[in-house]
Amino acid sequence: MTTDPAGTDPAVLASDDDREQAARRLRTAVEGGRLPLELLAPRLDEVYGARTRGELADACRGLPAPGPRDDLVVDSPPTSGRFVAGVFGGFVRKGRWVVPPRLTLWSMWGGGRVDLAQARFSSQNTEIRTVALWGGTRITVPDDIDVEVKGFGLFGVFGKGAARRTGRPGAPRVVIKGLALFGAVVTRTSTTGTEH
Numbered sequence: 001m002t003t004d005p006a007g008t009d010p011a012v013l014a015s016d017d018d019r020e021q022a023a024r025r026l027r028t029a030v031e032g033g034r035l036p037l038e039l040l041a042p043r044l045d046e047v048y049g050a051r052t053r054g055e056l057a058d059a060c061r062g063l064p065a066p067g068p069r070d071d072l073v074v075d076s077p078p079t080s081g082r083f084v085a086g087v088f089g090g091f092v093r094k095g096r097w098v099v100p101p102r103l104t105l106w107s108m109w110g111g112g113r114v115d116l117a118q119a120r121f122s123s124q125n126t127e128i129r130t131v132a133l134w135g136g137t138r139i140t141v142p143d144d145i146d147v148e149v150k151g152f153g154l155f156g157v158f159g160k161g162a163a164r165r166t167g168r169p170g171a172p173r174v175v176i177k178g179l180a181l182f183g184a185v186v187t188r189t190s191t192t193g194t195e196h
Contacts, residue, residue: 072144108131131179140187147162147175
């Protein structure tokens with residue numbers, strides 16, 4: 001019997017969360033062309049019929065072990081509200097957190113920082129709407145997600161340099177849009193550390 005990727009005892013009983021993670025791993029493998037579509041249904045039958053973690057590992061046989069950034073889209077509720085404001089003050093969202101599908105950032109005579117480098121997403125597609133009025137917002141994105149920037153600067157700057165496509169099937173997609181009026185919205189990539 002194959003051992004599971006985490007190296008734990010394969011005889012340990014599998015939880016519903018373990019089964020869902022294995023099912024997502026199989027679907028991602030199909031999206032990436034690693035597993036043929038015709039094998040998905042029989043493998044999912046194995047996953048949902050598995051009693052132990054070892055049986056789950058067998059259902060995922062032939063697939064690489066999950067890496068530290070796998071499962072960027074999670075079935076968990078967002079850990080941040082949909083509206084974040086820095087008015088005569090500031091806000092910070094960073095570390096491990098779950099991003100809502102729509103997030104509105106408002107900086108007025110204040111500033112804010114949003115760091116997605118360790119974040120997980122509650123949806124495959126995320127929209128970040130940001131408004132900077134006489135204020136500023138900095139958004140840091142990792143290099144393994146697709147990013148589109150559609151913002152507009154009027155007597156201000158709306159940085160679009162972090163926009164890119166990874167070309168990786170199944171990568172989460174983030175659209176950043178909004179307005180910088182006498183203010184700035186700055187985007188940066190977490191691996192390069194250079195602001196645009």
